[in-house]
Amino acid sequence: MGPRNGAHVLEQARRLAGDRRLYLTITHFHPEHGFGAQAFKGAATIVYNRGQRADLRRKGAGYLGMFKGQSPAVAAELEDVELVDPDLVYEGEAEIDLGGRTVLLREVGPAHTGSDQIVLIDGRVLFAGDLLETRIFPIAPYFPPHDTDVDGEGWIGGEFDKLSKPYTDPSPASSPTPSSTGGSTHWADRGPLVPWVSGRAPETPSGYL
Ligand SMILES: [Zn+2]
Numbered sequence: 011m012g013p014r015n016g017a018h019v020l021e022q023a024r025r026l027a028g029d030r031r032l033y034l035t036i037t038h039f040h041p042e043h044g045f046g047a048q049a050f051k052g053a054a055t056i057v058y059n060r061g062q063r064a065d066l067r068r069k070g071a072g073y074l075g076m077f078k079g080q081s082p083a084v085a086a087e088l089e090d091v092e093l094v095d096p097d098l099v100y101e102g103e104a105e106i107d108l109g110g111r112t113v114l115l116r117e118v119g120p121a122h123t124g125s126d127q128i129v130l131i132d133g134r135v136l137f138a139g140d141l142l143e144t145r146i147f148p149i150a151p152y153f154p155p156h157d158t159d160v161d162g163e164g165w166i167g168g169e170f171d172k173l174s175k176p177y178t179d180p181s182p183a184s185s186p187t188p189s190s191t192g193g194s195t196h197w198a199d200r201g202p203l204v205p206w207v208s209g210r211a212p213e214t215p216s217g218y219l
Pocket of ligand 1: 038040122140
């Protein structure tokens, strides 16, 4: 989050990559995931799906203001943020051959955001951003008027669910565990908790949870 952190990540990427070309992608547009991307502009090829770019353009400034209000420390990190567009956009999915490693980018959603993205490396290492959480409820960012795009139905169903299934029940031989604390908590696996939480929503002042 913020240009200082973005520059640090770029420095580490350059150290690891040597002379090789750099790509930057993020799982979704939220500030703590992508608001340091400006450090990569011109230094890497930035790739998002079209919906991610639309989310960033439409809601980026609102989120910047919201996050700056969280604490002075967060505000300081976000002080010089410039929201930058990707260099390449795709729809559906894209594959990048990194030379010996293949990276699949696939759009998912609307779910956690208007357009999320999963990143699958060599068919076995999955980055799902905030679509998967460990030992907490899913993070549902409903922040009117800045953002009302979170879609629980889209989150539970759809392609992401199919793709994530092998990762929610990892077998030692074939699937990595997505967290060092053990197992994922895709919210479809929470069973009765989802209707229970939905049933409590009318009791809240705002009518949602
Ligand atoms: Zn998020």
